Amino acid sequence: MYFSRTAIVSALAGLSCAQSMPPAPAASGMAGMVMMHVVQVGGPNGSLAFYPNNVQAEPGDMVQFQFHPKNHSVVQATFDKPCTPIQNVMPNMTTAFFSGFMPTNASFEAKKEVLTYTIRVTDKKPIWFYCSQAKHCQAGMVGAINAPTTGAKTMEAFIALAAKATENITPGQAPGSGGSTGTSPTNGGNSTGSSSGGSSGGSNGGSRGGSGGGAAGGASGTSSSTLPQSTSGAISTISAQSFVGIAAAAFA
Template sequence: MLFKGVLALTVLLASGIQAQFEGGVVTRVVAKRQAPEGMVMVHTVQVGDAEGNNRFFPDSLQVDPGSMVQFQFHPKNHSVSQSTFDQPCAPISQTMANMTGVRSGFLPVAADATDMPVFTMMVNDTNPIWLFCGQQPHCQNGMVMVINPPAAAGKDIETFRSAAMSSTPGSGGGSGAGAGSGGSSSSASSVSGALPSSTSAPSTVAAGSATPTQSGPLQATINAAPRQMSNAAGLSGLLIASFAIFGL
């Protein structure tokens, strides 16, 4: 009887420890794990590719507010710049008052480069963000994309691309994101910062503290993997302790 009682108590205690480790109520049902706080979803966009195609891959993207978009730059000299649907190859700063918009600056990459520059932005709402490459004549060749395309008919990526390819190089400030500039800026309504970097970020990053009103860029930092509690170790230790105490 003593052995059975101790064994039952040990199992119940072990269940309670496991539930506590998992962050749930102390019951025999293990609580469902929650995602670590401060982690956000990152969507990856290729700017060009290894074959030298002047395209964004993908060129149409649905992104939830609070998620990030990371642009990975392939060889050639590309940029990411925000425009409007009506003037696809003109920076939004030149067509709308008091709007800076997304702007990566040009990030040239040599054909034999081993590092891939990246530019990361955070999406704050579901408004469409129309983007183009400011290197002439890439936009006129169809190098455009949209984040959160509107549902309205006639405002899809192909219509936007067609308008870009019909525009005249150099008209409306088509040089894009500040020629030769490696700086970055953010849209007051759509994004909260950007970070050029020489290395790729992981699939999850921690959002920084910078905002459009601050001078510093958003800092993307790597979060360590969540620590895993060793339930097996706790159970085995408790069993050993019980046997030692009661001499079983």
């Protein structure tokens, strides 16, 4: 194969220019990408917990709850009433999220048969939630988004308050009627539910103490593939060695 000296010089000049340019950013770092935080609802051997139970998220991030056996729910609460729907405490708040009950037999390791419920974080105020099944809330099945790590309203304090709750209430259930036992998803089928949540509760020591942060939610009552917590990608490139190899072959 024959290469003219002019073509080779042009190729090497192009290589030098390309090497001086900064590398293209990975997809995970590009502006406009959405971060997905995954929270496992229930754990191996039927453990009653959220994993993790405190997510640190930025406004615009998504939080996806993935449900495991046997039958759980995710209900927004206030810090002071861990096992009570936030609407019961703040009647004017119509944007709180509730996943409905999500009965499933999918194993904890399943990746393609997981029921999910996803919300969008709209601000940095703490968002508190719990499972309204039976006595799961009192057993420690509570969680938060952006819970403070210091002060009076930490995740540990929320768990301690939940353990003292006299009831575990599902949205729509009258107080004093006892604990709930859900049997079917509220948001079933292929429909998705959504709400825009910008309301916030009272504060204690600034916005970190707010009892209800903003979120927008949507449920999927059918199985869906696991979504990654973040997306990364790479752009194919031709190494400098390849260009040098072409030039060497031409002069040989």
